[in-house]
Amino acid sequence: MTAMARLAVANREQIDRIYAESHALWGGGLKPAEYREFWSELASTPWAERNVRYFVWLGDEGELLSSLKLYHPRIVIDGTAGRASIVGAVFTPRKHRRAGHARELISAVLDHSRDEGDVVALLFSDIGTRYYADFGFRSLPSTEVWGRLTGSPPGPGNWSSDEMRAEHLPDVRAAHEAWCARQPLAIERSAEHWQFLFVRTAGFFRRLGDRRLRHRATVVLEDGRFVGYLIAVEGHGEWSVREVGAVGGDPGKIEGVLRHGAAIARAEGLRKFYGWIEDPVIERMGGWTLRRTTRRRAQPMILGLDEKLDVEPLLAGGRVFFPYQDQF
Numbered sequence: 001m002t003a004m005a006r007l008a009v010a011n012r013e014q015i016d017r018i019y020a021e022s023h024a025l026w027g028g029g030l031k032p033a034e035y036r037e038f039w040s041e042l043a044s045t046p047w048a049e050r051n052v053r054y055f056v057w058l059g060d061e062g063e064l065l066s067s068l069k070l071y072h073p074r075i076v077i078d079g080t081a082g083r084a085s086i087v088g089a090v091f092t093p094r095k096h097r098r099a100g101h102a103r104e105l106i107s108a109v110l111d112h113s114r115d116e117g118d119v120v121a122l123l124f125s126d127i128g129t130r131y132y133a134d135f136g137f138r139s140l141p142s143t144e145v146w147g148r149l150t151g152s153p154p155g156p157g158n159w160s161s162d163e164m165r166a167e168h169l170p171d172v173r174a175a176h177e178a179w180c181a182r183q184p185l186a187i188e189r190s191a192e193h194w195q196f197l198f199v200r201t202a203g204f205f206r207r208l209g210d211r212r213l214r215h216r217a218t219v220v221l222e223d224g225r226f227v228g229y230l231i232a233v234e235g236h237g238e239w240s241v242r243e244v245g246a247v248g249g250d251p252g253k254i255e256g257v258l259r260h261g262a263a264i265a266r267a268e269g270l271r272k273f274y275g276w277i278e279d280p281v282i283e284r285m286g287g288w289t290l291r292r293t294t295r296r297r298a299q300p301m302i303l304g305l306d307e308k309l310d311v312e313p314l315l316a317g318g319r320v321f322f323p324y325q326d327q328f
């Protein structure tokens with residue numbers, strides 16, 4: 001145990017050291033330098049500058065014992081807004097593992113978040129749920145959906161789709177906001193938060209440089225008027241939907257946008273479908289052969305930090321849904 005260990009905000013050199021070691025696990029196909037640049041570009045977006053902190057747990061001689069990223073998005077739970085603490089990228093250098101450093105770091109960070117008045121802590125676990133359950137985190141449902149793109153007809157003849165551009169963003173944001181307003185729990189997105197998400201995905205795929213994979217953001221229009229949006233990764237025969245939204249956050253309209261996008265994807269030769277899709281939309285996808293499984297990675301967990309908040313009612317299946325883009 002490190003009686004004198006302390007919490008600190010990571011400096012540049014410490015961050016680089018963590019990336020050098022975590023690249024093997026989280027590099028996602030990027031080269032080490034690209035991986036570092038990717039995170040550095042993201043860290044300098046206005047949203048990240050304000051809402052993301054890289055914390056380290058330091059031993060009494062300054063040695064780096066463990067690390068994590070803490071994200072602070074706005075969250076609305078049953079109509080009440082507040083700040084969330086989302087724990088990501090928990091990483092202990094190999095030589096310091098299994099000595100309780102991550103446990104101490106996480107506890108210290110959660111105390112800090114509680115002191116700052118954050119309403120909940122969230123995380124998306126890649127290592128199962130048992131470790132985080134010890135801190136009081138509870139599991140939220142997490143499914144993913146697989147299927148085949150069959151020859152479903154496109155939307156009505158007056159529907160079209162177009163590449164998402166800056167001029168569409170107010171409509172996209174409004175659709176997402178309306179969707180949030182229907183949820184028992186939702187991570188809200190300011191314009192800066194949206195920019196952070198675009199930089200994250202575009203920055204990753206640009207650096208990956210794989211011509212067989214394409215990140216695509218589109219809007220669906222009815223007689224030229226905005227109906228909804230789709231954010232997807234296409235390639236290797238698969239249409240992987242990362243987010244779908246529609247005017248008013250309405251599941252019926254979202255269904256239409258999804259079907260329209262699927263028809264286009266299929267016409268372009270894609271045959272497989274993958275996505276995190278909320279239950280009210282899945283239930284409408286008659287004619288699609290979908291297989292729903294429990295996720296093994298990015299399993300969401302929640303911990304109430306404000307004693308007045310009861311998270312219990314949020315835990316039931318099908319209540320809380322995080323779009324893929326909300327994972328940190």
Ligand SMILES: CC(C)(COP(=O)(O)OP(=O)(O)OC[C@H]1O[C@@H](n2cnc3c(N)ncnc32)[C@H](O)[C@@H]1OP(=O)(O)O)[C@@H](O)C(=O)NCCC(=O)NCCS
Pocket residue numbers: 025066089090091092093096097098099100101102103104124125126127128131
């Ligand atoms: C997970 C990690 C941060 C734990 O750091 P640590 O300082 O060793 O953590 P602690 O000493 O507090 O706890 C160790 C416990 O973590 C849990 N744990 C570690 N890796 C795990 C894994 N892959 N799956 C499930 N549990 C795991 C185990 O309960 C372990 O105890 P055990 O080895 O006796 O079974 C570290 O193993 C790591 O950096 N792994 C690679 C990055 C990663 O997977 N991060 C988690 C992302 S959600």
